Amino acid sequence: MVNLRISYDIGIISRHGQRGTVPRGTMRDSLVVVNFKTYQTAHGACAEDLARAMASIDTGARMVAAVSALDLSAVVAAAPGLEVWCQHLDPVGFGSNTGWVNPETAMERGASGTLINHAEHKVSLEHVAMLMEQIPDGFHVCACAADIHEARALAALEPSFVAVEPPELIGGETSVTSADPEIVSGTAQAVREVSTRVGILCGAGIKTGKDVAKAIELGTSGVLLASGVTKSEDPRASLIDLVSLL
Ligand code: G3P
Numbered sequence: 099m100v101n102l103r104i105s106y107d108i109g110i111i112s113r114h115g116q117r118g119t120v121p122r123g124t125m126r127d128s129l130v131v132v133n134f135k136t137y138q139t140a141h142g143a144c145a146e147d148l149a150r151a152m153a154s155i156d157t158g159a160r161m162v163a164a165v166s167a168l169d170l171s172a173v174v175a176a177a178p179g180l181e182v183w184c185q186h187l188d189p190v191g192f193g194s195n196t197g198w199v200n201p202e203t204a205m206e207r208g209a210s211g212t213l214i215n216h217a218e219h220k221v222s223l224e225h226v227a228m229l230m231e232q233i234p235d236g237f238h239v240c241a242c243a244a245d246i247h248e249a250r251a252l253a254a255l256e257p258s259f260v261a262v263e264p265p266e267l268i269g270g271e272t273s274v275t276s277a278d279p280e281i282v283s284g285t286a287q288a289v290r291e292v293s294t295r296v297g298i299l300c301g302a303g304i305k306t307g308k309d310v311a312k313a314i315e316l317g318t319s320g321v322l323l324a325s326g327v328t329k330s331e332d333p334r335a336s337l338i339d340l341v342s343l344l
Contacts, residue, residue: 128344129259129299129320130310131162131240132337133185133213134169137328145169146176148327151334153177157341159320164213164240167199174208183211183238186219189228201233211238211258213322217265223251230255240299240322249285253292259299260289261322267302269325274302275312286317307342 132152134140140148145165152161164183165173174182188198204212214229215221226241233239239257243249249260262285267274275282282300289298300313301322313321323340330336 127319128159128310128314129162129297130159130337130340130344131164131183131213131261131299131301131320131322132327133164133216133301133322133324134166134328135185135218135324136166137324139333140328141166141169142172145173148333149173149177149180149182152337153180154334155337155341157344159341159344161337161341162211164322167204170204170209171207181210182208183213183240184209185213185216186221187212187214187229187233189225189232191232201229201237205234205237210236211240213240213242213261214257215252216242217244217263217268223255226252226257227255230257242301242322243285246281246284246288250288250292253289253296256293256295259297259319260285261299261301263301263322265302270303271305272303273305273309273312274300275304275309275316277303279312279316282313282316282318290317304340305336307339307344310340311343 134145149163152163162181162183164185167184184204187201190198190200214226240259240261241252241257242261242263243252244265249262252260264274267277286298289296298318299320299322300318304321304323305326310321327333327336
């Protein structure tokens with residue numbers, strides 16, 4: 099399968115293994131993926147408001163909203179310029195698949211990518227592999243991993259991104275980049291050993307622009323976060339801070 103990962107490769111490879119100062123320009127390719135989960139502040143009409151807030155941020159970074167399948171259409175309509183992903187998809191087609199989320203329907207409703215195997219919605223490696231087989235070129239898949247071992251296994255399937263998120267740090271106050279920088283740099287190294295085509299993200303406890311900059315310094319292309327925005331008293335201010343060093 100060939101997809102849109104190629105444009106990221108140059109930046110990712112050049113950053114691989116770097117420590118210390120991030121060279122000028124590399125942060126411009128960075129991703130900030132906001133997972134709306136089922137937070138009350140990020141569902142229904144609030145999801146539309148948050149998506150509009152994301153779309154209004156003046157940044158060169160790539161902003162992505164990962165929304166509930168129920169809110170997908172409304173969010174796409176509310177923020178037409180914003181990249182919108184699902185939080186989960188199933189490797190099913192049209193037919194008798196009650197309650198499953200069909201990728202084709204998601205795409206028709208405006209999704210351009212999806213998370214899969216999030217710590218809060220684990221699936222088998224086979225589920226991810228079957229999904230990868232089914233989706234068309236250019237549709238982004240961000241496979242989430244709890245540790246370096248899982249990240250390596252997922253990278254072999256060549257999703258667009260592997261995001262490492264230690265489950266115990268999700269929703270917490272301490273960023274993975276401070277609490278466990280080795281898992282971030284270790285994942286970057288492990289993924290890169292498996293594939294030069296897979297982008298690397300990290301998440302859990304990411305709240306500030308400094309956390310994002312540190313994530314990139316550790317070898318990623320950006321971050322996957324939720325509560326830093328969805329539980330913020332001023333989500334727009336938090337978004338501005340998150341991209342402030344990019
Ligand atoms: O998908 C992102 C998420 O699991 C991290 O959540 O609240 O720690 O940013 P949070």
